[in-house]
Amino acid sequence: MKKYDVIIIGAGASGAFASYEFTKLNSNLKVLIIEKGNSIEKRICPIKAGKVESCIGCIPCNIMNGFGGAGTLSDGKYNITTNFGGDIHNYIGKEKAIELMEYVDEVLCSFDDGESKLYTTKSSNLKTVALRHDLHLLEAKVRHFGTDRNIEILKKMYEYVKNNIEIKFNTCCSEVEKNSKGEYIVTTDKGEEFACNHLILASGRSGSKWISKICKQFNIGLLSNQVDIGVRVELPAEVFKHITDEVYESKIVYLTKEYNDLVRTFCMNPYGQVVAENTNGIITVNGHSYANPEFQSENTNFALLVSNRFTEPFKDSNDYGESIAKLSNMLGGGVLLQRFGDLIKGRRSDKKRMEKCFTIPTLKATPGDLSLVIPKRQLDSIIEMIYALDKIAPGTANGDTLLYGVEVKFYNSRVEVDENFETAEKGLYVVGDGGGATHSLSQASACGVYVARYLNSLLKS
Numbered sequence: 001m002k003k004y005d006v007i008i009i010g011a012g013a014s015g016a017f018a019s020y021e022f023t024k025l026n027s028n029l030k031v032l033i034i035e036k037g038n039s040i041e042k043r044i045c046p047i048k049a050g051k052v053e054s055c056i057g058c059i060p061c062n063i064m065n066g067f068g069g070a071g072t073l074s075d076g077k078y079n080i081t082t083n084f085g086g087d088i089h090n091y092i093g094k095e096k097a098i099e100l101m102e103y104v105d106e107v108l109c110s111f112d113d114g115e116s117k118l119y120t121t122k123s124s125n126l127k128t129v130a131l132r133h134d135l136h137l138l139e140a141k142v143r144h145f146g147t148d149r150n151i152e153i154l155k156k157m158y159e160y161v162k163n164n165i166e167i168k169f170n171t172c173c174s175e176v177e178k179n180s181k182g183e184y185i186v187t188t189d190k191g192e193e194f195a196c197n198h199l200i201l202a203s204g205r206s207g208s209k210w211i212s213k214i215c216k217q218f219n220i221g222l223l224s225n226q227v228d229i230g231v232r233v234e235l236p237a238e239v240f241k242h243i244t245d246e247v248y249e250s251k252i253v254y255l256t257k258e259y260n261d262l263v264r265t266f267c268m269n270p271y272g273q274v275v276a277e278n279t280n281g282i283i284t285v286n287g288h289s290y291a292n293p294e295f296q297s298e299n300t301n302f303a304l305l306v307s308n309r310f311t312e313p314f315k316d317s318n319d320y321g322e323s324i325a326k327l328s329n330m331l332g333g334g335v336l337l338q339r340f341g342d343l344i345k346g347r348r349s350d351k352k353r354m355e356k357c358f359t360i361p362t363l364k365a366t367p368g369d370l371s372l373v374i375p376k377r378q379l380d381s382i383i384e385m386i387y388a389l390d391k392i393a394p395g396t397a398n399g400d401t402l403l404y405g406v407e408v409k410f411y412n413s414r415v416e417v418d419e420n421f422e423t424a425e426k427g428l429y430v431v432g433d434g435g436g437a438t439h440s441l442s443q444a445s446a447c448g449v450y451v452a453r454y455l456n457s458l459l460k461s
C-alpha cells in the first residue's frame with residue numbers, strides 16, 4: 001500500500017490552498033489529494049455551456065466538485081473579513097485570520113493577468129444611510145474576480161502545484177480506518193487503499209454528510225443547529241447601482257419588527273446570473289457574475305436569508321432546510337420563480353404574468369407560488385426586509401422584482417477541533433466548509449494555508 005505523509009480529501013478552496021502552501025514551502029512532504037470531481041479544464045456545467053436548460057444532475061456536479069471546489073465556477077468574490085463567511089478567528093485569533101485572508105488575496109492576484117479592484121465598506125457613506133432605516137452594513141474588503149477570471153487563476157494555481165502534489169481526480173474517498181500503527185487507511189470508490197499519518201478532511205459542503213459519518217465513527221463531537229432559508233432576489237441593476245458601484249457586495253443585516261428574526265443580504269452579483277445548484281440531488285438557487293462585460297446581464301441578484309437556530313431535542317437543521325428545498329423541487333421540478341407583486345397579492349406567477357414582467361429572468365425556472373413552499377414566518381420576514389431595502393434602494397419592492405426559491409444556506413455540522421483544526425483523533429484534521437468553521441472562499445482558503453503551515457513545521461521538527 002502506498003504511504004504518504006499527508007492525504008487531503010477534497011481539492012476545493014481549502015484543499016487547493018493547502019496544496020499551494022505545501023508547494024510554496026518546498027516542504028518535501030509526500031502529499032496526496034483525493035478529489036471526487038473533475039480536473040479544472042473539464043469542469044463545464046452543461047447549463048452554462050447552453051447544452052441543457054435546467055439541471056440534469058450530472059455526477060459529479062461540475063459546479064460543486066473538482067479542482068477549486070464549489071468556488072471555481074463561482075463569482076470569485078473573496079471577502080476579507082471576520083464579520084461573516086465563517087469564524088476561523090475563534091480558533092486562530094482575528095489578527096491571524098485577517099493576515100491569512102490577505103495572504104490568500106495576494107496569491108490569487110499573483111496568478112491573475114488582469115487588474116482587479118479591492119472594494120471596501122469602511123469609508124462608505126452607505127453605512128450611515130442604511131442605519132437611518134435600521135439596516136446594518138457589515139464591514140469587509142471585497143475582491144471580485146468574476147467567474148471567467150477566477151477559473152483562469154485556479155488553472156494557474158493547479159499548474160503550480162501539480163508537479164509537487166499527487167492529485168487523483170474522479171476518485172471519491174469512501175472509508176477511513178485506523179490501523180494498529182496509528183496510521184489512517186483511506187479507501188476509495190475504486191477500491192484503492194492509501195496510508196498516511198496525517199489526514200485532512202477538506203471535502204466542503206458537498207462532502208459534509210460524509211465528514212459527519214467519519215466523525216461519528218471516531219466519536220468526534222458534532223453540532224448542527226443552524227440553517228438559513230430564503231430566496232434569491234433579481235432586479236434591474238440600476239436599482240442597486242449606487243451601492244454595487246461603491247462597495248460591489250453589501251452585506252446588510254436587518255432585525256424584523258414582527259418576529260425579531262435576523263434577515264441578511266448575501267452573495268450580491270451585480271449584472272449577474274442566477275444559477276441552479278445541485279447539492280446531492282437537491283436543487284437550490286445561487287448566483288454569480290462575470291467580470292467580462294460581454295457576459296454580463298442587465299440584472300443584479302442577491303440572496304435574502306433568514307437565520308434559523310434550533311434548540312434541543314431537534315438536532316438536524318440541515319434536514320429541515322432540505323425538506324423545504326425538496327418542496328420547491330416537488331412543485332417546480334427544480335427552482336420556483338415568483339414576481340414580488342404576485343406574492344404580495346397572494347397569487348401565483350404563471351406564464352402569462354411572466355410574459356408581462358419587465359424584469360427578464362436570467363435563470364429558466366418554473367413560475368409558481370413561494371408561499372406554498374417557504375414557511376410563513378420566514379416569508380413574512382423576507383417581505384419585511386424587501387420593504388426595508390426599498391428605502392435605501394428604491395425599486396426593490398417593485399412588483400416585477402423576481403424571487404427565486406429556495407436558497408438554503410446549509411451550515412455543515414460543526415466538528416469539534418482545536419486551535420490547529422485537529423480533532424480529538426490525533427492526526428485527523430477538518431478544514432473549510434465541511435467542518436462548519438467556514439462558509440466562504442477567503443476563510444476556507446485561509447484555513448487550508450493555516451493547517452499546511454502547521455503540518456509543515458510539525459513534520460520538519
Ligand SMILES: Cc1cc2nc3c(=O)[nH]c(=O)nc-3n(C[C@H](O)[C@H](O)[C@H](O)COP(=O)(O)OP(=O)(O)OC[C@H]3O[C@@H](n4cnc5c(N)ncnc54)[C@H](O)[C@@H]3O)c2cc1C
Nearest residue numbers: 010012013014036065069070074173204207432433440441
Ligand atoms: C455557486 C456557488 C457560488 C459561490 N460563490 C461564492 C463567492 O463568490 N464567494 C465566497 O466567498 N463563497 C462562495 N461560495 C461558497 C464557497 O465556494 C465555499 O465556501 C468554498 O468553496 C468552501 O471551500 P471548501 O474547500 O471547504 O469546500 P469545496 O470548495 O466545496 O471543496 C470540497 C471538495 O471536496 C470534494 N469532495 C467532497 N467529498 C469528497 C470525497 N468523499 N472524496 C473526495 N473528494 C470529495 C468535492 O468534490 C469538492 O471539490 C459559493 C458556492 C457556490 C456553490
